[in-house]
Amino acid sequence: MRISFVLLGSLLILFVAWPLARTVTATGPAALWRTLLDEEVRASILLTFYASLLATIIAFVCGVPLAYLLARVDFPGKRLVEGIIDLPIVVPHSAAGIALLMVFGRRTLLGQAFGLFGLRFVSALPGIVIAMLFVSLSFLVNAAREGFEAVDPRLEKVARTLGASPWRAFWRVSFPLAWRSILSGMILMWARGISEFGAVVILAYHPMVAPVLLYERFESFGLSYARPIATLLILTCLATFTALRLIAGRKRR
Amino acid sequence: MRGGGVEIKGLWVELEEFRLCDINLDIAAGEYFIVLGPTGAGKTVLLETIAGLHRPRRGRILLAGEDITHAPPERRGIGFVYQDYALFPHLSVAGNMAFGLRLRGMGRGEIERRVAAIGRLLGIEHLLHRMPETLSGGEAQRVALARALVVEPRLLLLDEPLSALDPETREALQRELGRVHRELGTTTIHVTHDFEEAVALGDKIAVLKEDRLDGAKREGRIVQVGRPEEIFRRPANEFVARFVGVRNIFRGEAHPAEEGYKLISIEGLEIAAVTGLEGPVHVSVRPEDIVLSRGPLRSSARNAFQGRVVGISDRGTVVYVSVRVPPDFVCMITRRSLEEMGLREGVEVHIAFKASAVHVF
Numbered sequence: 001m002r003i004s005f006v007l008l009g010s011l012l013i014l015f016v017a018w019p020l021a022r023t024v025t026a027t028g029p030a031a032l033w034r035t036l037l038d039e040e041v042r043a044s045i046l047l048t049f050y051a052s053l054l055a056t057i058i059a060f061v062c063g064v065p066l067a068y069l070l071a072r073v074d075f076p077g078k079r080l081v082e083g084i085i086d087l088p089i090v091v092p093h094s095a096a097g098i099a100l101l102m103v104f105g106r107r108t109l110l111g112q113a114f115g116l117f118g119l120r121f122v123s124a125l126p127g128i129v130i131a132m133l134f135v136s137l138s139f140l141v142n143a144a145r146e147g148f149e150a151v152d153p154r155l156e157k158v159a160r161t162l163g164a165s166p167w168r169a170f171w172r173v174s175f176p177l178a179w180r181s182i183l184s185g186m187i188l189m190w191a192r193g194i195s196e197f198g199a200v201v202i203l204a205y206h207p208m209v210a211p212v213l214l215y216e217r218f219e220s221f222g223l224s225y226a227r228p229i230a231t232l233l234i235l236t237c238l239a240t241f242t243a244l245r246l247i248a249g250r251k252r253r
Numbered sequence: 254m255r256g257g258g259v260e261i262k263g264l265w266v267e268l269e270e271f272r273l274c275d276i277n278l279d280i281a282a283g284e285y286f287i288v289l290g291p292t293g294a295g296k297t298v299l300l301e302t303i304a305g306l307h308r309p310r311r312g313r314i315l316l317a318g319e320d321i322t323h324a325p326p327e328r329r330g331i332g333f334v335y336q337d338y339a340l341f342p343h344l345s346v347a348g349n350m351a352f353g354l355r356l357r358g359m360g361r362g363e364i365e366r367r368v369a370a371i372g373r374l375l376g377i378e379h380l381l382h383r384m385p386e387t388l389s390g391g392e393a394q395r396v397a398l399a400r401a402l403v404v405e406p407r408l409l410l411l412d413e414p415l416s417a418l419d420p421e422t423r424e425a426l427q428r429e430l431g432r433v434h435r436e437l438g439t440t441t442i443h444v445t446h447d448f449e450e451a452v453a454l455g456d457k458i459a460v461l462k463e464d465r466l467d468g469a470k471r472e473g474r475i476v477q478v479g480r481p482e483e484i485f486r487r488p489a490n491e492f493v494a495r496f497v498g499v500r501n502i503f504r505g506e507a508h509p510a511e512e513g514y515k516l517i518s519i520e521g522l523e524i525a526a527v528t529g530l531e532g533p534v535h536v537s538v539r540p541e542d543i544v545l546s547r548g549p550l551r552s553s554a555r556n557a558f559q560g561r562v563v564g565i566s567d568r569g570t571v572v573y574v575s576v577r578v579p580p581d582f583v584c585m586i587t588r589r590s591l592e593e594m595g596l597r598e599g600v601e602v603h604i605a606f607k608a609s610a611v612h613v614f
Contacts (some may be wrong), residue, residue: 152339154335154339155339155341157301157304157306157326157333157339158333158335158339158341158400159341159352160304160305160306160325160326160327161304161305161306161326161327161329161331161332161333161401162327162332162352162353162356162400162401162404163327163353163356163357163404164327164352164356165325165327168356172352173341176343177341177342177343
């Protein structure tokens with residue numbers, strides 16, 4: 001039985017690894033170097049990383065408290081809140097983009113309100129950030145919630161009896177103990193944000209994030225022009241992802 | 254003496270699946286107070302309410318005369334030790350112990366001095382740099398105790414502190430709890446389901462009874478408060494009698510004797526026992542382990558005494574016979590042997606039990 005399971009499982013691994021490897025190996029170092037020198041490509045990769053980082057930070061500030069509440073408190077409508085958090089995973093991302101446009105678009109109430117502060121969403125960095133935030137916040141909130149759930153509530157209780165206010169008990173006990181889960185949630189969210197295409201392309205075709213740029217090159221110039229960019233994207237994402245996983249892993253005692 | 258007295262007046266706690274009804278306790282400063290009851294959530298709820306982790310529906314809690322009913326836990330000055338230690342896994346032993354001191358903004362030197370002092374008191378100086386996951390159960394519980402004591406609480410709450418330990422460690426730590434309490438004099442409330450633990454440590458015992466209400470809800474109330482002897486000599490009701498059981502429990506002094514035995518003197522009587530303990534001890538002998546006869550017995554039992562029947566309590570098929578040596582021993586025999594021996598009050602009898610049947614704690 002085990003052998004057939006191994007065979008079936010290997011098919012799936014191969015399905016993921018082969019195309020990625022094929023793309024990477026099909027691109028020569030010279031083509032890769034030329035792509036790296038392309039100003040537009042570099043700018044779009046940096047923009048992608050930066051926008052996704054902003055989205056992750058926003059999700060961290062609001063999502064960690066939410067995750068803590070979900071892990072610790074039973075309140076009416078908790079199931080509904082959990083469902084809403086998971087919703088972005090099941091909604092088609094282009095539909096998510098349309099939905100965001102309905103609220104943050106130029107002529108909407110919110111869009112105009114933010115406009116007063118000079119904040120524009122459509123075809124601008126903030127639009128990219130909210131699109132990434134929308135489609136990837138579930139990863140952070142769920143990971144953080146699991147992290148807090150794994151912390152014995154009695155540790156907080158003991159901290160209270162030792163003189164800690166609820167805030168201090170959170171920062172000195174619950175947060176450090178859940179940090180590994182939160183961090184891996186942040187990495188996952190960040191990576192998910194970088195790869196987002198559907199929602200971003202509807203809110204902001206320009207400035208171009210890397211996946212949009214890739215799509216545009218493919219549409220205008222064909223596969224051979226798109227491939228080096230794809231390779232570069234895959235390699236940078238792989239490298240950053242591995243590095244962050246290593247950093248997070250080293251913290252484990 | 255740095256502990257404060259505790260007064261609990263008409264305390265009601267209502268949780269989803271459990272409630273505490275009308276708890277009234279009066280605990281003197283420096284007292285070692287035991288809350289005894291069958292395993293269940295009730296005793297932990299009581300301790301957590303005293304610590305401020307549950308809000309009571311009614312009633313008042315006074316500590317050293319001060320009403321703390323509505324004070325947050327961090328302002329109560331109450332130490333808490335859980336059954337399974339609840340050490341902070343991300344902090345070293347020293348970090349765990351320093352936790353409360355750091356919150357008080359104490360200087361590094363002062364923290365180190367206090368951690369070292371309490372570490373010495375509990376014999377854990379050599380563990381200070383270790384992480385909690387590398388500790389044995391006994392070590393972890395000592396650290397939890399040290400962490401609670403280092404901030405000099407006015408009251409120490411112990412929630413089944415010995416239940417998670419193996420018997421040998423439990424015995425050692427039980428003695429340690431007694432010693433630490435004598436040295437520091439911190440008022441202590443210790444919750445347990447173990448009667449011998451209660452007798453060995455408690456100045457006073459409160460028995461908590463849990464009842465199942467309709468539905469899944471349970472409720473707990475205090476059914477008897479008294480000194481240990483009062484609880485097992487004069488149980489207030491059927492529940493206490495049943496929970497405590499019929500026992501021969503004595504206080505005595507253990508001395509070494511020949512062949513690895515110990516002699517324990519109890520009210521002038523010398524009992525042979527097998528134990529590693531010496532000095533002041535408690536002794537228990539189960540009523541079914543004592544052999545009763547009219548004439549002198551010829552057996553290998555090390556302990557054979559003569560006495561007089563002072564009481565007979567009929568429980569159906571078995572009968573409990575009290576024999577005054579003194580002290581009084583309760584023996585269990587069948588109704589049939591009672592009739593065969595023709596026992597009644599005032600009759601001279603012989604009792605015997607093996608040294609190995611004597612439990613010393």
